Amino acid sequence: MKILRIEELVFGAEDAAAGVKYFEDWGLENLGANGTGADFGMPSGQVIRVRAAGDASLPSTLEKGSTLREEFWGVDNEASLDEIERELSRDREVRRGNDGSLHTRDPHGFALGFRVAQPKTPPADPVPSRLNKPFDTKLRAKPKRIGHVVNWITKAKEREGAEFYVDRLGFRVSDRAPDFGDFLRAAGSLDHHNLGMFNFRDFAGYGHIAFEVASFDEVMVGGQFMKKAGWKPQNKPGRHIVGSNTYWNFVSPCGGSTEYFSDMDMMDDEWQPRVWEKFPGAHIWSTD
Secondary structure, eight states: OOOEEEEEEEESSSSSSHHHHHHHHHHHEEEEEEEEEEEEETSSSOOEEEETTOTTTTTTOSSSSSEEEEEEEESHHHHHHHHHHHTTTTTOOOETTTTEEEEEEEEEEEEEEEOOOOOOOOOOOOOOOOTTOOOOOOOOOOOOOEEEEEEEEGGGGGHHHHHHHIIITTEEEEEEETTTTEEEEETTBBOOEEEEEEEOOOSSSEEEEEEESSSSHHEEEEEEOOOHHTOBSSSEEESSSOOOEEEEEEEESSSSSEEEEEOBOOOOOOOOOOEEESOOOOOEEEEE
């Protein structure tokens, strides 16, 4: 069994039109309207779907209002999909969709989907050369892919949830802090984390999704564009301690926030997980 990445995220928004506008401003490609919402694509082949919160086809949610309704994970092949179905069917309902995808819930109650990944290879970032090339003053952030999703969890379910993802779905722990939560990476990924499970608010709900851009310049110009378009920053740009990536988050009308990030740590199975006695803090530096 090998889970590779986040494949698709489905949102239910109370104001679906605002959700569509938000992701257009964020720099995603609008693939076309779908009912009251729209679908968005990235060079990686990953997809964001925005739907009206009242859409009856969406899974029920732990939260009221706008939020993430289902997160799909991409696996390497059909055999892995079958293995996940056998494993999770031992103690929870697992449903097959008409397209062959799996649908279930994790111990926290989050709706999960699994399907065979359809990856595309984003174009390589050009080697920067400034010889006779003034900086592009019209640069826009163009997210290449979804890197990770973060969910809030309750402390009571923390260990059960970690064992579900690590022991049963093959995720690896990159960093862990008892007073904060877990940073987990999928078996087929080198990202420091693809899934954050954070306990310090002690409730179950959606936190944020993170989109990789080519550079810190794109983090900054993307954020400046969002501010000028009227969207509210959640924080100041900076560089995290855990994961080391640069970041800037904005409050989304689809719930939670979205993050531009660049330059994240990469880990393989030789990495020894760090267990922090106390979480070391949010950032190495910040513009605040």
